[in-house]
Each structure stands twice: as structure tokens, then as C-alpha cells.
Amino acid sequence: MAVALILLLVAIGSVLFHIYSPWWWTPIATNWAYIDHTINITFWITGFVFVAVIAFMAYCVFRFHHKEGRRADYNPENKRLEWWLSVGTGVGVAAMLAPGLVVWHQFVTVPADATEVEVMGQQWQWSFRLPGKDGQLGTTDVRNIASDNPMGLNRDDQHAQDDVVIENGDLHLQVGKPVKVLLRSVDVLHDFYVPEFRAKMDMVPGMVTYFWITPIRTGTFDVLCAELCGAAHYQMRAKVIVDEEREYHAWLEQQKTFAELSPAKAVVKATYQPGGK
Amino acid sequence: MVDIPYEGIRGIPPAEVPDVELYHPRSWWTRYVFSQDAKVIAVQYSLTATAIGLVALVLSWLMRLQLGFPGTFSFIDANQYLQFITMHGMIMVIYLLTALFLGGFGNYLIPLMVGARDMVFPYVNMLSYWVYLLAVLVLASTFFVPGGPTGAGWTLYPPQAILSGTPGQDWGIILMMSSLILFIIGFTMGGLNYVVTVLQARTRGMTLMRLPLTVWGIFTATVMALLAFPALFVASVMLLLDRLLGTSFFMPSLVEMGTLSKYGGGSPLLFQHLFWFFGHPEVYIVALPAFGIVSDLISTHARKNIFGYRMMVWAIVAIGALSFIVWAHHMYVSGMFPQFGYFFATTTLIIAIPTAIKVYNWVLTLWRGDIHLTVPMLFALGFIITFVNGGLTGLFLGNVVVDVPLSDTMFVVAHFHMVMGVAPIMVVLGAIYHWYPKVTGRMLNETLGKFHFWVTFLGAYLIFFPMHYLGLLGVPRRYFELGDATFIPSSAHSLNAFISVVALTVGFSQMVFLFNLAWSLFKGEPSGGNPWRATTLEWQTPETPPGHGNWGKELPVVYRWAYDYSVPGAAEDFIPQNQPPRATQLAQGAAS
Numbered sequence A: 001m002a003v004a005l006i007l008l009l010v011a012i013g014s015v016l017f018h019i020y021s022p023w024w025w026t027p028i029a030t031n032w033a034y035i036d037h038t039i040n041i042t043f044w045i046t047g048f049v050f051v052a053v054i055a056f057m058a059y060c061v062f063r064f065h066h067k068e069g070r071r072a073d074y075n076p077e078n079k080r081l082e083w084w085l086s087v088g089t090g091v092g093v094a095a096m097l098a099p100g101l102v103v104w105h106q107f108v109t110v111p112a113d114a115t116e117v118e119v120m121g122q123q124w125q126w127s128f129r130l131p132g133k134d135g136q137l138g139t140t141d142v143r144n145i146a147s148d149n150p151m152g153l154n155r156d157d158q159h160a161q162d163d164v165v166i167e168n169g170d171l172h173l174q175v176g177k178p179v180k181v182l183l184r185s186v187d188v189l190h191d192f193y194v195p196e197f198r199a200k201m202d203m204v205p206g207m208v209t210y211f212w213i214t215p216i217r218t219g220t221f222d223v224l225c226a227e228l229c230g231a232a233h234y235q236m237r238a239k240v241i242v243d244e245e246r247e248y249h250a251w252l253e254q255q256k257t258f259a260e261l262s263p264a265k266a267v268v269k270a271t272y273q274p275g276g277k
Numbered sequence B: 001m002v003d004i005p006y007e008g009i010r011g012i013p014p015a016e017v018p019d020v021e022l023y024h025p026r027s028w029w030t031r032y033v034f035s036q037d038a039k040v041i042a043v044q045y046s047l048t049a050t051a052i053g054l055v056a057l058v059l060s061w062l063m064r065l066q067l068g069f070p071g072t073f074s075f076i077d078a079n080q081y082l083q084f085i086t087m088h089g090m091i092m093v094i095y096l097l098t099a100l101f102l103g104g105f106g107n108y109l110i111p112l113m114v115g116a117r118d119m120v121f122p123y124v125n126m127l128s129y130w131v132y133l134l135a136v137l138v139l140a141s142t143f144f145v146p147g148g149p150t151g152a153g154w155t156l157y158p159p160q161a162i163l164s165g166t167p168g169q170d171w172g173i174i175l176m177m178s179s180l181i182l183f184i185i186g187f188t189m190g191g192l193n194y195v196v197t198v199l200q201a202r203t204r205g206m207t208l209m210r211l212p213l214t215v216w217g218i219f220t221a222t223v224m225a226l227l228a229f230p231a232l233f234v235a236s237v238m239l240l241l242d243r244l245l246g247t248s249f250f251m252p253s254l255v256e257m258g259t260l261s262k263y264g265g266g267s268p269l270l271f272q273h274l275f276w277f278f279g280h281p282e283v284y285i286v287a288l289p290a291f292g293i294v295s296d297l298i299s300t301h302a303r304k305n306i307f308g309y310r311m312m313v314w315a316i317v318a319i320g321a322l323s324f325i326v327w328a329h330h331m332y333v334s335g336m337f338p339q340f341g342y343f344f345a346t347t348t349l350i351i352a353i354p355t356a357i358k359v360y361n362w363v364l365t366l367w368r369g370d371i372h373l374t375v376p377m378l379f380a381l382g383f384i385i386t387f388v389n390g391g392l393t394g395l396f397l398g399n400v401v402v403d404v405p406l407s408d409t410m411f412v413v414a415h416f417h418m419v420m421g422v423a424p425i426m427v428v429l430g431a432i433y434h435w436y437p438k439v440t441g442r443m444l445n446e447t448l449g450k451f452h453f454w455v456t457f458l459g460a461y462l463i464f465f466p467m468h469y470l471g472l473l474g475v476p477r478r479y480f481e482l483g484d485a486t487f488i489p490s491s492a493h494s495l496n497a498f499i500s501v502v503a504l505t506v507g508f509s510q511m512v513f514l515f516n517l518a519w520s521l522f523k524g525e526p527s528g529g530n531p532w533r534a535t536t537l538e539w540q541t542p543e544t545p546p547g548h549g550n551w552g553k554e555l556p557v558v559y560r561w562a563y564d565y566s567v568p569g570a571a572e573d574f575i576p577q578n579q580p581p582r583a584t585q586l587a588q589g590a591a592s
Helices: A003-020 A033-064 A079-108 A245-254 A264-276 B004-011 B027-034 B038-068 B076-112 B122-141 B170-202 B214-243 B268-301 B309-325 B341-366 B377-397 B402-407 B410-440 B446-473 B490-523 B581-590
Strands: A115-122 A127-129 A164-167 A173-174 A181-185 A190-193 A200-203 A209-213 A219-225 A238-243
Touching: A003 A033, A003 B377, A003 B446, A033 B341, A033 B377, A033 B402, A079 B402, A115 A164, A115 A173, A115 A190, A127 A200, A164 A245, A173 A190, A181 A190, A238 A245, A245 B309, A245 B490, A264 B402, B004 B377, B038 B076, B038 B122, B076 B122, B076 B170, B076 B214, B076 B268, B076 B410, B122 B170, B170 B214, B214 B268, B214 B309, B268 B341, B268 B410, B309 B341, B309 B410, B341 B377, B341 B402, B377 B402, B377 B410, B377 B446, B410 B446, B410 B490, B446 B490
Parallel strands: A115 A181, A173 A238
Antiparallel strands: A115 A127, A127 A164, A181 A209, A190 A200, A190 A219, A219 A238
16 A cells, blocks of 8 residues: 555654764764753654654554445544543653753753853854953943944953953863853844854843853864844854863963053053042 | 534524625625625635745745755845745745635635634625735835845844844835734734634534534634734834834844944843744644644545544644743743743643644544545645654754754754644645635546645655754754855755755646646536535535525524544435434434
8 A cells, every 4th residue: 555655654764864864963062961862862752753653644544545335433532542642642741841951950050160251243253252360251331342342341340451352263162161151242133053062042132141061072163153143144153162271271371351452542541540539 | 432423402502593684796896806705705815825925935946046056046145045034934924824724714614614604794804805915915015125025034033123234124124014014904804703703603503512623723723813913013013113213122222233323222032022922823823723624634534533523622722722821932042031941841842732632633533444545635644744743843942951952953944844834734735625626616636636745745854854954963044055164064065955956846846736726627527516525514505616605595504513424324424514313313312
């Protein structure tokens, strides 16, 4: 029976494709293997249901397709069967939801020892900022943005002076160190997306959003924008490089602080004002 | 087993439903153009939706040409690509699927299936279509205005939707918002009609629990649409004000192309909440009519009652209600308060339960049936496969933490195309093969129909199933070109090219369908009044196609539910809803 066979082949073909296709997630580079595990659990449960439903359907088509003289059963309801199927579905749903919520709890709970890094999106480039020696990021305001202050730092803020500002460069992270990635945008929505990190979050003008990761292997990774941000959305790229501790510090030494990047006059003003009050 | 069918004779309301005074068209114009007859309005809605849908189909070809063979077609640039995806999405979701299911099938089937002469407000019903047509024309006009249509994505997220970095910022976005506002006005006029007609104009004996599931699906979807569209309406008005008058509902302080803009203090997330408060129910506004219709297709062509009718009705209602508290699952990575994730993941996955019940009951209806593999039945089977597939991938995206890596990738594109693109369109096509004989009095050609089915079903599956794996790999959506990215192997580009070739093939096979529609209108085999030997009222009309007023002199009286197929002891394998029980059963009913 050709139709039944084709239906069955769709199910079998899907499973074979899943197993043998070369397209699978990228090798993970952060602590979020939990997310991959949850996806795998979901694949098992949904895969089972998918094959079961289609195999049953194909069997029905094979066994009960019209022949001369066949008459269908009359069978309006079966309360027991319907309840058992509902309960079984509920169990399957719970088996996916429970681990999902546990991992979500981890995802939104930033460890206390995470250091902060800021990523700023604008059409169509990435900028990065590290807190500098004092370990604190200075405050920012969109209204401060100027050609000599592309990230809009407050010149009056002491914490801002030693912030490391990386415009149009690559971001380096240290392997094994948890990092809270603070995200903001100065124009439209963007999304800081590194496939190997698994974590991602939109960047919204007027807000600061975040996610946290612990990089677990060194390497160079592509940064893409994952939220449509206008004409050159697809070209908004950068790189993140995860280093061992020594390389990371060597890189950090070479970066310029906000104070170093500022024109001399502004630096004087910045250091003068707090002292004068 | 519960004996639903014969419980019913006492359920007939004691009072006669008063027959209504019908308006009467006096000229060709009022009969065929400015018609107040729901059947004519249904055809008008369907033809308009199909026409604009063909535009969306052509846009999808252009998108696939670019995605499959980047750099080959110099007439597609990045701006145009964004305009194509935006218009394709908006047209398919709103102007095609919503309009076709509610304006098309709703108008044609509700009065006939509930045994009414027409919609209760025929004049408003006519206005509904003309406002819809205006909305479509305004939308289509954006292709011809300076700057072209908006390229903000069908979600139209501000700030970018109204800023200069996005194509169509001049006229496109303004006309898009205007068109949506018009659409919602037109829909509201039609929607009130459908709801009031189902509640007030059912014929004698047509209790709510005897309605065919098609009517339940369209009715529930309409109620939902009346509650959900206002959120889109206010969002559209507010975005229009932000764009035209410089208000800042959705606009914080921001830099536009290097200079500080005049905006300040608004919230981009507010728009997303309003949009998805509409947008998620919208998924079910498209899905529920499909659920209802496919239930009737399966039952009729398997010659068996739908399994678990009452559970099916409650599942429709439960899905409709739950769909109003899941909207933020579209916003897990939007930057909203992260603790919301627990609630929305839980509600979203709970919806899987009533939805799964529906799937079980469809396949259990096939069990020990007498399955006629007609074209409508084939499309129903195709629907089950694509819907189950797309529904199950929804469990990935609904489960908040699993959504984090997958959101904004091709996995999402594959998921929603499978579940609310391919699956409902399978039902639309099956339903057209099923009801075309009632509308025209002629059958569609079956050989062409089977060709159309296999190419469409297998092709669509080959397009969207592998696409999930591109998303799993990490390929982002809404990309004009993937460019250099180390994580994307060259095999992924080959897969993209393969998908494009299949997509073009499936697209062209729709031309066979259009040809079939036109050819069968004149050359199709005459169908008679009830070619599928179905039970529901629309097949029992005195004339085919049904005349003005549907029922001749007397309204039909309903004695049974819509699913008396293969009743033991009955001579035929179907008993129409308006066939009285035999005298003995009447006596039994009176005695008990």
C-alpha cells in the first residue's frame, strides 16, 4: 500500500536524517552543556512521539483503507483511553519542562565571582568595555556619545576613567573565569550571538540586559547579530577570543583606557571636577 | 462508549427559530459585486487572499534564490531582501491565512453548517470585505511608493522599524501600519458577524454540542481574534504616532545614524508585549479553524465519527484560552525580566496537552475506519504529519532555556513554517478539494489533485525538515548572506541551495492547482449535491451551489450530531444531521 509506505518512510527518513546528517550543533565552548543535554532529552521524547504517531497512522492507512464492502466501526468515545493518553502526555511534558526550568534557574543566577564585561551594539558594529583596575564599569548615557566618546561614558564618573574601551576590535575572555556579559545598544535592537556559547540575549536601547558564561576552551569564535537591526544586519560581525590566563593579560596590557583615549582637555576636566567639589 | 447521537431528540429547543427577512439583490452589481450574500463574500475574500498570497509566494521564490545562490542574482540587494521577508511574512500570516480561514471558509461554511439563511448582519459583512480589500490594496501599494515596502521584519520591532537604517522608513512603514489598522477594522465587522451568527442563528435542533468541529474551530478562533487584534491595533496606532508625530511610546533616547534623536523615555519591549499578545493567539487563530476543518475531512473520508468529539471541543476551547497567557515565549531572549521565563515556559508546555489530545483523536478516528484516500484525505494526512512535526519542535522553543541557543536561528523559521505555514495550508488545500463541489457544482480533477498533493507535501517537508538542522548548527535567520563564519561548513550552503530548488518546484506545482481550479470550473465532472456522502448540513441544501437564502422554503431541522457515519444497523454509511430518527426511536425518546 503505497501511501502507507510513503508515510512510514517520512518518519524513518526523518530519524535517519537526524542520525546521519552532517549538520549538528557547534562544539560547545562554555559551561552550558546543560542546555545541550536538555535539547537531547527533548529530541528523545519528541522523536519517540513523532515516530509512534506516524507509524500508527501509516498502519491505519495500510490496514483500514477502503475496500469493497468494508464498513467503519462506530466508536464515539473512550474515556479511559483519552485519560490515559492525556496523563501520558503530561508526564512527557513534565520530563522536558522540569530539567528545562532547573537549567533556566542556573542561567539567570549569575555567580558572585563573575567579572563584568560590557558589549555595546550599534548599527552595525560591536564595541566592548572592560571595568579596568577598579573592577567597576563607569556609568554611561546615550547623550554623551561623541566622536571622541563612542560608548557614551560619563566623564564625571571616576569609575569610567580606567575602563578599557575597545572600539572595532575583538573581545578577549579568559578561559575558566565566569563572566557576566552586560549588553546595551545605542540605537536599535541587536543580539550578541556566539553559536559556540549557546547563551544569547537581545540588546535593547534604554536598558541593560545580560547573560553569564564560563568559557571552557580557548579559541576564536564568530560574533553575529541575531536580532534584525536594519540593512547591514548580516554584516555586523566581530570575534571573541578565549585565551589562557597569560595571553589574556598580555592582550589586556595593550588595551587603552577611557582616560588614555580621551583628548587631553577632557582628561583634565574629568580629574579636576570631582576634586573641586 | 457514550451514546451521543440519540441522546438528542429532547435537546431540541421548544421554540421555532424565527425565519429572517432576507434582503434581496436587485441587480447584477448587488448580486455579484456589492453582494450581501455570505457565500459571495466568501468567494470574494478567498480570491483576494489568494491573489495577495501569490505575491507572497513570488517573494518567497526571490528570497530562496538569494539564500540558495548568494551573489548570483544582482537584482536582489540587502534592502530588498529584508523587504521580501517582511512582506512575505505579513501577507501569509494576516492577509492570506487569517482572511482565508475566517473571511473565506468562515463566511461560506458558518451559515450553511449551522442551518442559517445568511450571516446575521449581511450589510456589515459586505463592508468587512470591502475594508479588507482596501487594506490589501494599501499593503500592495507599498511596492510602488518611494523607498518601497518596510523591511523591518514582519514583527515590525521598533526602534528599527521607524528609523532610517531600515528600508521603507519613509512610506513603507506608515502604509503598513495603516493597512493593519484597516484590516483589523474590516475583520472586526466580519468577526462579530461570525460569532453572533453561531450563537443566535443556529437552526432548530442545532445545539452547540452538535456543531461540526469546523464551526467550533472557526467560532473559537474568531472570538480569540476579536480579543487579540485590539492589541495589534493599539500597537499600530502608537507606532504610527511615534513615526509621524514624534511621540515616544516605544522609543528611548537613542542615536540615529550618528546623531542623537528627538525620542526619549519609551520602551521597545512594550511594543513586543503588545505585538505578541496579539501574535501568539494569532497562531491559533490560524490553527483552530484548521483543526476544526481537518477533523471534518478525516471523519468524512474515513467514514467514521470523529473520535472523542466532546474532548475535541474542549481541547479547542482550552487551547484558545491558554493561548492568551503564553505570549512572552516569543520574548525569552528579548531582555524582559528573566524570572518570567518560568511562568511562560510552563503555560506554553501545558498547551501541548490539549493539542496532543487532538492529534491522538485524529489518528484514532482512522483506527478501524473505512479510509477513502481521496485528495482531501491525503491533505489531511499530510497535515497530521507536518503539524505533529512542527508542534513537537515547538516544545523545544517553548522550553525557555532550550530556546536560548535556538531563538533567531533557522530552527525557528523551520518550526513556524512547518506548524503554521505548511500544516494550515495543507488544510486549506484539502478543504478546497472538499468543498469546491459545493461552491461550483463540479469536482476538481483528481489526478491533478494527487500530483499537487504529493509534490506539495513531500516538497514542503524536504524544505523545512532539514532547515531545522541549519538552525541547530547556529545559522541565524533574516540574513541576506551568511558571509564568512567559521562555524558554517560548506555543506550547509549546499543544503541551502537544495532547499531553494525544492522550494521553487513546490511553488510551481501550485500553478497546477490554479489551473485545476480554473479548468474544473467549466470542465469538471458534475458533482451532485453531496458527492462525499457527508452528514453535515451544507451538503443537504436543496440546490448546489446553494441558492440565495440557502434552504429554499423551510429551514432544516437537526436531529443528531454531525458524525453519524457507519452507524450500526443503518442502511447507508452516513446519516445526515437533518434526517429524522425512525418512529421507533422517537417513541423510545418520548418514553424515557
